[in-house]
Amino acid sequence: KAGVTQTPRYLIKTRGQQVTLSCSPISGHRSVSWYQQTPGQGLQFLFEYFSETQRNKGNFPGRFSGRQFSNSRSEMNVSTLELGDSALYLCASSLGGSGANVLTFGAGSRLTVL
Amino acid sequence: GIQVEQSPPDLILQEGANSTLRCNFSDSVNNLQWFHQNPWGQLINLFYIPSGTKQNGRLSATTVATERYSLLYISSSQTTDSGVYFCAVERNLGGTSYGKLTFGQGTILTVHP
Numbered sequence: 001k002a003g004v005t006q007t008p009r010y011l012i013k014t015r016g017q018q019v020t021l022s023c024s025p026i027s028g029h030r031s032v033s034w035y036q037q038t039p040g041q042g043l044q045f046l047f048e049y050f051s052e053t054q055r056n057k058g059n060f061p062g063r064f065s066g067r068q069f070s071n072s073r074s075e076m077n078v079s080t081l082e083l084g085d086s087a088l089y090l091c092a093s094s095l096g097g098s099g100a101n102v103l104t105f106g107a108g109s110r111l112t113v114l
Numbered sequence: 115g116i117q118v119e120q121s122p123p124d125l126i127l128q129e130g131a132n133s134t135l136r137c138n139f140s141d142s143v144n145n146l147q148w149f150h151q152n153p154w155g156q157l158i159n160l161f162y163i164p165s166g167t168k169q170n171g172r173l174s175a176t177t178v179a180t181e182r183y184s185l186l187y188i189s190s191s192q193t194t195d196s197g198v199y200f201c202a203v204e205r206n207l208g209g210t211s212y213g214k215l216t217f218g219q220g221t222i223l224t225v226h227p
Contacts, residue, residue, distance in 0.1 A: 033213035048213025055212045088155050100145035100164060100204060103215060105157040
């Protein structure tokens with residue numbers, strides 16, 4: 001079955017612009033999580049959505065937001081881009097039930113802010 | 115929050131050598147996964163192993179939950195094993211950790227032919 005699909009794979013923006021990234025989870029998975037990876041901070045959790053509701057949120061400013069649609073596809077948005085937002089953005093999907101969930105990651109969206 | 119430490123930070127091997135990567139975590143966990151990040155950035159699941167031992171081909175992993183560490187063994191390494199290996203854990207406190215894995219800083223493995 002198809003894996004986690006992220007689009008676009010690469011994008012370049014300038015400071016002050018906004019960006020929207022998309023994530024389609026594995027069929028049947030209802031949870032989508034987003035992570036930011038930078039050389040300095042490593043992999044950091046942004047937020048998680050399940051059945052169109054944000055259940056968990058990491059320590060990021062309000063410029064970072066997300067949503068989930070009824071088909072479990074998710075988008076994240078970063079407004080007023082800063083140079084420090086340049087990163088690899090990874091999404092992961094899982095079944096999302098109680099207890100431990102095995103996360104499967106997509107290939108990522110690499111954002112460069114100039 | 116929970117702390118995850120991986121060692122060594124860097125590892126250079128000749129093809130055919132064996133290696134052991136270690137992951138220490140600071141508190142009890144209900145989820146532990148090992149990932150391999152390929153050169154294009156994708157995190158590939160290797161193991162889901164909150165406790166016990168698992169093997170998959172040349173790779174195996176052991177987690178000793180009571181002592182809060184996990185080991186990833188790579189035998190007969192190949193150049194395609196190069197990349198970054200991450201350990202990630204989840205500590206579920208009353209359901210507030212959904213989707214949140216805490217990652218270690220990774221081990222950069224380079225395998226030379």
